[in-house]
Amino acid sequence: MKDKWISAKERWARKMAGQARPTARSTDRLPPGQREVKDFPVLDLGIKPRVPLNEWRLRIHGMVENPVELTWEDLNALPQFSDTSDFHCVTTWSRFDLAWEGVAFFTIAELVKPRAEASHVVFQSYDGYDTNVELDPCMDDDVLIATKVDGAPLPLEHGAPARMVIPKLYAWKSAKFLREIRFTDAHELGYWEKRGYSDTADPWIEDRFRSEQIPPGYATEW
Numbered sequence: 001m002k003d004k005w006i007s008a009k010e011r012w013a014r015k016m017a018g019q020a021r022p023t024a025r026s027t028d029r030l031p032p033g034q035r036e037v038k039d040f041p042v043l044d045l046g047i048k049p050r051v052p053l054n055e056w057r058l059r060i061h062g063m064v065e066n067p068v069e070l071t072w073e074d075l076n077a078l079p080q081f082s083d084t085s086d087f088h089c090v091t092t093w094s095r096f097d098l099a100w101e102g103v104a105f106f107t108i109a110e111l112v113k114p115r116a117e118a119s120h121v122v123f124q125s126y127d128g129y130d131t132n133v134e135l136d137p138c139m140d141d142d143v144l145i146a147t148k149v150d151g152a153p154l155p156l157e158h159g160a161p162a163r164m165v166i167p168k169l170y171a172w173k174s175a176k177f178l179r180e181i182r183f184t185d186a187h188e189l190g191y192w193e194k195r196g197y198s199d200t201a202d203p204w205i206e207d208r209f210r211s212e213q214i215p216p217g218y219a220t221e222w
């Protein structure tokens with residue numbers, strides 16, 4: 001575990017120092033079945049919880065050595081991270097070059113120290129939404145808890161005050177209105193995953209649904 005966050009951090013440091021080999025993604029930047037949009041669509045359950053910053057808490061717990069409950073001040077006192085990435089929604093829109101700022105997930109891992117058994121992460125939100133992600137992709141060097149986008153505080157509709165951003169997975173894995181991060185060794189299903197969406201959600205291979213067949217009667221987002 002420790003090696004993973006260290007290497008993620010090192011990759012990011014190399015990227016920032018301009019020493020990393022440039023990623024040639026101009027030809028394949030748009031994943032299959034996606035189309036580029038210039039605006040930033042809003043997708044959620046329709047509930048946009050307004051949590052006063054003095055009441056806001058982020059609980060990070062489960063299979064970790066050092067569970068924490070962060071206040072807004074605590075979160076902002078952690079080392080700040082910024083990264084520009086693309087965002088791919090399973091409903092086929094992709095938005096390029098969103099400039100996110102906040103706290104890197106590897107900083108969170110360093111803080112709470114996930115136990116060796118932790119293999120999955122469940123993100124829970126103030127609107128009742130949740131989503132499950134494997135721990136590995138969370139440790140990538142472009143994953144963060146975002147508090148700002150494009151130089152401004154995160155707008156309410158995009159998940160204020162803080163949201164997850166996991167750019168290499170379909171956007172339903174990026175929980176807005178973030179309230180809890182729980183590390184687990186169990187495979188639990190989140191809101192859309194219970195409705196047939198994929199656990200792994202890799203846009204590059206159109207990994208949209210758990211199976212070809214969406215269970216009858218289940219709603220989809222589109």
Ligand SMILES: Nc1nc2c(c(=O)[nH]1)N[C@H]1C(S)=C(S)[C@@H](COP(=O)(O)O)O[C@H]1N2
Pocket residue numbers: 040041042043044045046089090125126127129157158159171172173174175176177178221
């Ligand atoms: N809390 C919460 N997070 C959420 C959702 C939601 O309904 N509630 N929807 C997900 C889906 S399906 C998508 S596509 C993205 C959209 O993020 P955006 O509204 O900032 O574009 O948020 C994800 N995170």
Ligand SMILES: [Mo]
Pocket residue numbers: 043089090091171172221
């Ligand atoms: Mo979505």
